[in-house]
Amino acid sequence: MQWEPVIGLEIHAQLSTRSKIFSGAPTAYGAEPNTQASLIDLGFPGVLPVLNEAAVRLAVRFGLAIGATVARRSIFARKNYFYPDLPKGYQISQYEAPVVVGGSLTIHPEGGESRRIGITRAHLEEDAGKSLHEDFQGMTGIDLNRAGTPLLEIVSEPEMHSAREAVAYMRALHVLVRYLRICDGNMQEGSFRCDANVSVRPKGEAAFGTRTEIKNLNSFRFVERAIQYEIERQIDVLEGGGTVVQETRLYDPDRDETRPMRTKEEANDYRYFPDPDLLPLVVPEAMVEAERQALPELPEARKARFVEDYGLKPADAMQLAFDRDTADYYEAVARVCGDARLAANWVNVELAAALNREGLDVACSPVSAERLGGLLARIADGTISGKIAKQVFEKMWTEGTEADVIIEREGLRQITDTGALEALVEEVIAANPKQVEQYRAGKGKLLGFFVGQVMKATQGKANPAQVNQLLKKRLDE
Amino acid sequence: MSLSDEQVSAIAELARLSVPRDALRGLAQELSAILDFVAQMNAVDTSGVEPMAHPQDVPQRLRPDEVTETIDRARYQAVAPAVSHGLYLVPRVIE
Known part of the structure; x- marks a missing residue:
């Protein structure tokens, strides 16, 4: 049977702001642990988030650049889950009403046709902190510097059909966010990360197969290899009479394979609800206009x-x-x-x-x-x-x-004085009678040798085309 | 609307609350009563009414992108059960 892979990507682009999305703490990368995390980022009781104007502006710029609708009104929601690097027990994100809706991006797959890929939505959210699992006497170390860093999560339509197309989409987006100066695109530092949703279906079928999600891919090469592996794995499962299980998987670059993530929770249930600490985001018309005018x-x-x-x-x-x-x-x-x-x-x-x-x-x-x-x-x-x-x-x-x-x-000026060059041509011809004889006997390739000799005599300052012409004229006499 | 003991268990698990088995029934009844109350409101015809995300009809205020916080790590970490090299330490979690 012929199988058709279906791929959609969720890309997290870290927005280039000076301060966090909901606090006035700095966003500098590589600082000492927990020196960039304020009481708001740490989720201390009684604090309130206040939205960063620049994060909104950068999201608006992205929306305009992909031909999307910038929502007049959007809403922040709480995504609830427990993990030590998420101090509040919820991530502030956008769910039902994101700030950017629709749009598209042109991709150039290697060796394939350029085409447009639809973008479903892009929403603002805060990043979580970082867990360090090594070296702490059996404990996990938590660095919350990254907590509260502004992210734009950009969700594509499930419109890509090969690992190569997925990588081309990721590259096109990477080009665009850097071009718009909304994200530095630094993948080593985690400023641009990708989750991939992958399924396969019999070619020609309209319904989607069961998908798996591959998390945290932070290089173009890994995205391509992880998706390729996952496509082949799912086809093997289906052709062996099995069924694909909907689950989250991690890519292991050392073994070049994806593995199911070990999670205690059977089904994710994030219990989203509107964040009562944040009022609806109404994007000022003046901001949209200013961004539209300034769009490069x-x-x-x-x-x-x-x-x-x-x-x-x-x-x-x-x-x-x-x-x-x-x-x-x-x-x-x-x-x-x-x-x-x-x-x-x-x-x-x-x-x-x-x-x-x-x-x-x-x-x-x-x-x-x-x-x-x-x-x-x-x-x-x-x-x-x-x-x-x-x-x-x-x-x-x-x-x-x-x-x-x-x-x-x-003294590098080219010698263009014909008289001077002619004299050199004469010298070279006189010094190489044997080659002249061979040339005239039909070994035309030797012209290059003569040109080389003249160029050498001028330390490369002669015009090669002119030398060529003079030599040919003199030798063909 | 009546919640089963299993549903209450699942909700407690998601909220990381430890609920003794013999408390499940009572909780299920109380939570069901809350849902019944919401169901009463749900019965009102609200088609044509724009959903509200917040009781106040005011847009979110935006803050200029400036670093305004000074971070006093030692003070913030004073309440943590365990820290090392500036990191908070928690029981090992493995993905």
């Missing part, structure tokens, strides 16, 4: 414009457009040098390699966009060759100087 050109639109206006290949355009700082940098380089494709190539290859080597973000590049544009302008106007430009770039990187200064100081 989005990655998909920017990519399309790079292809359309600059004649870039879609893959190159995507690499440039999907990171906001890179896209801004690229457009500045293109403007200064006047050659958009040359600029694309340099930003994607030379600059990317140099940044990668030093582990730097483009925003911290030692060579500014203006300066890189200045260098590329010298390639475009024929002052230097692309090869020499790479040497100049290395010097700009370490010295922090402008291209023109280095070109002049090192």
